[in-house]
Amino acid sequence: MGLAALFVSGVAPGQEGERYVVDPAQSDFHWLVYKAGAFSRFGHNHTIAVGDLSGNVLVNRDDLAKSQFDLQFGVGQLVVDDPALRSTLGDDFSSVPKPDDIAGTRKNMLSERVLDGEKYPQIRITGTGPAAGAGMQELAVKVEMLGRVIDLKVPTKVTIEGDQLHATGEFELNHADLGMQPFSVMAGALQVGEKLSFTYDVRAKRATR
Numbered sequence: 001m002g003l004a005a006l007f008v009s010g011v012a013p014g015q016e017g018e019r020y021v022v023d024p025a026q027s028d029f030h031w032l033v034y035k036a037g038a039f040s041r042f043g044h045n046h047t048i049a050v051g052d053l054s055g056n057v058l059v060n061r062d063d064l065a066k067s068q069f070d071l072q073f074g075v076g077q078l079v080v081d082d083p084a085l086r087s088t089l090g091d092d093f094s095s096v097p098k099p100d101d102i103a104g105t106r107k108n109m110l111s112e113r114v115l116d117g118e119k120y121p122q123i124r125i126t127g128t129g130p131a132a133g134a135g136m137q138e139l140a141v142k143v144e145m146l147g148r149v150i151d152l153k154v155p156t157k158v159t160i161e162g163d164q165l166h167a168t169g170e171f172e173l174n175h176a177d178l179g180m181q182p183f184s185v186m187a188g189a190l191q192v193g194e195k196l197s198f199t200y201d202v203r204a205k206r207a208t209r
Contacts, residue, residue: 017067019059022203030199033045046105051073052073052077053073069128071125071126072125081102123145125141127139130158130167136156138153141153152173152177155170168200170197170199172196172198
C-alpha cells in the first residue's frame with residue numbers, strides 16, 4: 001500500500017453519520033520494496049512511508065455497512081528509507097543505504113515508469129466500511145492513481161470506541177496490480193522485485209463539528 005488536506009467531497013451527498021478525522025501524527029502507512037536479480041547483493045531492500053496522510057471516515061451507526069472513508073496522500077511527500085522504520089524490520093532491512101542510494105531510489109520511485117509523480121502527484125483511497133465496529137473484516141477499496149481506479153479487497157481490524165477509531169492491517173500486492181513497472185538496470189541483473197508488502201495503522205478522532 002499515504003498522501004494536502006482531504007475534503008469531505010469523497011463522501012456521498014446527504015450521507016449521515018459521525019465524521020472521524022485521520023490523525024497523521026498517530027498514524028502509519030508504509031510499504032516494503034525488495035531487491036531482486038543476479039546482482040541483488042549489491043542493492044538494498046527499501047521502505048516507503050506516507051508523509052502526509054489525511055482523510056475522513058464517516059461512520060453510520062444505524063447501518064455500519066453504509067460507512068465510508070476517504071484518504072489521500074502526496075507522492076512527493078513519501079519518505080524513503082526512514083532509519084527509525086528500518087530499525088524495526090529485522091535483518092532484511094539492517095543495511096544502511098547511503099544518502100546517494102536513497103536519493104536514487106526516490107528518483108526512480110517518482111519516475112514515469114513507477115509513480116509518475118510529476119503527472120500524478122496525489123493518490124486517493126476511498127471505500128465503504130467499516131461494516132462492523134470491531135474485529136477483522138475485509139474492506140472494498142478503490143485506489144485512484146496513475147490516472148486509473150484500481151479495485152482492491154483489503155483485510156483490516158477495526159476498533160471504534162467513543163471518539164477514537166483505529167484500523168490496522170497488512171497485505172501484499174505486485175507492482176503490476178497497481179499498474180507500475182519495477183525499476184531495473186543491467187538487463188535485470190539488479191532490479192526491484194515484483195512484491196510490495198503494505199502495513200497500515202490508521203487512527204482517527206471524531207470531529208467536533
